[in-house]
Amino acid sequence: MRKVLAFAVVATATLGIGFAGTTVKAAEPAQNIDISKMKVNWSDEFNGTELNSDHWTPEIGNGNWGWGNNEKEYYRANNISVSDGTMKIKAQTEKVGSYNWTSGRIKSAGKVNIGYGYVEARIKIPSSQGIWPAFWMLGTNGKTWPACGEIDIMEAFNTRSDIQSTIHYPKWNGADQYVYTNRNISNKTEWHTYGCYRDGSICAFYIDGKLLTSYGTWTNKFVRITDFAETYSTADLTTGNYAGQRSVLNDDYYLLFNVACGGNLAQGNPPTNSDWSATMEVDYVRYYVPKTADELAQDKKNEVNKKDADKNTTIVTAPARAKIKTLKNVKKRKMQIKLAKVSGAKGYQIRYCDNKKFQGYSVKNIKKTKVTIKKLDKKETYWVKARAYKVVNGSKKYGAWSKVKKVKIKK
Structure with a gap:
């Protein structure tokens, strides 16, 4: 300059x-x-x-x-x-x-x-x-x-x-x-x-x-x-x-x-x-x-360790989107939910609520594709959705929610 x-x-x-x-x-x-x-x-x-x-x-x-x-x-x-x-x-x-x-x-x-x-x-x-x-x-x-x-x-x-x-x-x-x-x-x-x-x-x-x-x-x-x-x-x-x-x-x-x-x-x-x-x-x-x-030696060691970790890492994808096959009211204030089986799923989570925005919802976790939920309010309409999950390193990996379905409790 x-x-x-x-x-x-x-x-x-x-x-x-x-x-x-x-x-x-x-x-x-x-x-x-x-x-x-x-x-x-x-x-x-x-x-x-x-x-x-x-x-x-x-x-x-x-x-x-x-x-x-x-x-x-x-x-x-x-x-x-x-x-x-x-x-x-x-x-x-x-x-x-x-x-x-x-x-x-x-x-x-x-x-x-x-x-x-x-x-x-x-x-x-x-x-x-x-x-x-x-x-x-x-x-x-x-x-x-x-x-x-x-x-x-x-x-x-x-x-x-x-x-x-x-x-x-x-x-x-x-x-x-x-x-x-x-x-x-x-x-x-x-x-x-x-x-x-x-x-x-x-x-x-x-x-x-x-x-x-x-x-x-x-x-x-x-x-x-x-x-x-x-x-x-x-x-x-x-x-x-x-x-x-x-x-x-x-x-x-x-x-x-x-x-x-x-x-x-x-x-x-x-x-x-x-x-x-x-x-x-x-x-x-x-x-x-x-x-x-x-420091260069440590960098090389870290690179080797990362490659080894990558080789041993199994990439787990989320399960497919769940699907509610049937949803109906059965006797004594109950509703019965049947889900389509999702490949690789370890279980399912059901979310239900008496309003379609799911404000104040209840949750039911199940291992099978069929569940009956009891003690519902008579003459009330319930909205229901479900999702499948896998278990990865002790934690649940969820798939997408199903389409929402509704049922009215008449009996």
Whole structure:
């Protein structure tokens, strides 16, 4: 995010590790991130109604030199909100002092640090003239930028259809060295996940869980990416075009989200009409770390146990719908009920009542298909329904109720 870049595509980048002229192999990253071998170390799901102050601090104002980027907005806490499960940063036309726009910027500095592992956010970004939304990280080593290092996981500019990912580290003379790439996506303004993986050997970027490398060749000596260069070795490089202290990318980092207005890469300023606004939404941000060997072993054991349990589980379906074959009044205030036999049923439940809504009903459980119910009220009409049941692990599993039938007690 903090950079002064000319717009150019990094067409070819050699991502080898150089020590005194010796090139060594960089580890190959996964083409698809596998979070099943990781666990969530920290997350913010943005499920409340306000920003979690244990995780985030809003940054206010315009910083030094427009936050080092010649930005034109004034950041305010009021432009940040949490509702309906997402965090929202709203840029808008609003006059504050000499500034024509306000927006929001938050950081986790001093509260949440990201180390080795995988950090990912699900984000919906806007597309508008003169804006620069970003999800990025700055190093926590206490040094002045660029010596602290910077990792830009997601940046988008203006109405362009591409997403940019960038690493910053200090050259040996202390100046900023950066390597970046752009990826066009056809649906930039829809929900996507943007992530960064680091393990002390590489830094790799992902969109929707897929490695941001269009094509490239891995060899025993180095990685040559001829189109995109989202995968970087994090070892120091003493010679060549990209020489510098890249190992700063292995430090702990803190997180930032913001929507800049104007600035070095926004390609102009936003509209000045009073009803203009652009909002970035964040569904969640999660930091995963690798599971321990014991945790992976337990996962495997649980999977085996589940498969064994599934094999030994008998799926019991509910019995078929019951049917009342006959319902009639017999002498001395009795009614006789005969049911059709239901295959596999262990018994039947009869429900009867003196009103058709079955308010204040009585219940009779039977094992056979025929029953006589006594002591009914003479000259009263009774409504009756029945259902069959099976017994599963000591509990009854009922089928559907039969159609309701009625009988009047005449004798």
